[in-house]
Amino acid sequence: MSEARRESAPHQETPMERAAGQTMLECHDLTRTYREGPQDITVLDGLALSVAAGERVAIVGSSGSGKTTLLNLLGGLDRPSRGEVRIAGEPLSALGEAALGRFRNRHIGFVYQFHHLLAEFTAVENAALPLIVRGLGKKAAEARAMALLEKVGMAPRADHKPGELSGGERQRVAIARALVTDPSLVLMDEPTGNLDQHTAAGILSLMDELARTTACAFVIVTHDPALAAHQDRVMRLDEGRLTEQPREGA
Template identity: 60%
Template structure:
């Protein structure tokens, strides 16, 4: 995406360590993880299954807690916030795209995409056109009134991406965003990412097995042997 990476950090992770404990057993998932992301920058994280990529993504987004280190969003230390403050920050500043869409089955695609807007206090009248525009950006406007069970796997994932970007967050975290998409739709997702990076200075961190997609990001990092290292 060729964004200037000398801008101030939007997200900064310092000396992160994550440990899973089960009874007397403790397993270090990763340690000494440092990562700095500027506004408008895109970073891909690759690594073997079980290396802790999704766990790292969840820690960066404040959905999980690290055991050591700091995560700062726009200079704010997430560990120093109350749960309510973290939730408000996530709703306002961060969009999430999961490997599985996590759409609410009882609501239409349009209603699902409206949710982040309603959570930050927008009225239905304000939220609906904005959500419809986000669906249109993902080629899903014609399916706006369909519930998730009536959508294909690729359509559900596109709806989930529309939901993640609807409030124009400063940071979007994506876990295998193109895993259920065909090549044409995956390219469409990448184009939307590039548009948001350029027009809104949105930063993207994505976990992916798609090497070709990873190489098109500004930077590519590999999670292996408990640490995060840049790939040339």
């Protein structure tokens, strides 16, 4: 063996290589029933879903089919009537409210349809907030947030508050905020709904990069056929159940 070969640095596994074959999100028998007057209304009925590390899954369905309810259950914002959700192997039902909050901060990124940015904070402060809540210093948190704002094309607007931003700009800040913690799972509710075609393409490119280089999994609720078709799998939610949709040309 040559000296050069012996002295070469050992291969450093990427996060994606370390997570190869890992199931990042798994749910079984997921059921959510609401009481409405004398009746029980079942929105989700024994639903099952498995998403691997680095995989991107789109969920489509008609309005009122339960897509947002599903996202809330997957993110631990609501508790199922029956069934189980596991993220990175952790059953959410085993976590109390405080522990669940800490788990969400470390493992789950959310992109809501209506942004939920804090009006009194600038774009960079909003994007950095999850890291500050975790306990990271303000300077380090904002440096990481600026890197994400740069990737979504919002660095020039970093010092502006939400009231000074357009709907599309606020959405890009929300996306940066969701990604700033390097989450295991990102849940997105119509993430490109307020974006022009060029900006939406940039967000898709960023998602492609993260899926390729990290173990982050994505679950994306959308009415946009082009956004859904860009993902690895498309699932349709109908009558409380998920069914996989065939790929075009398959």
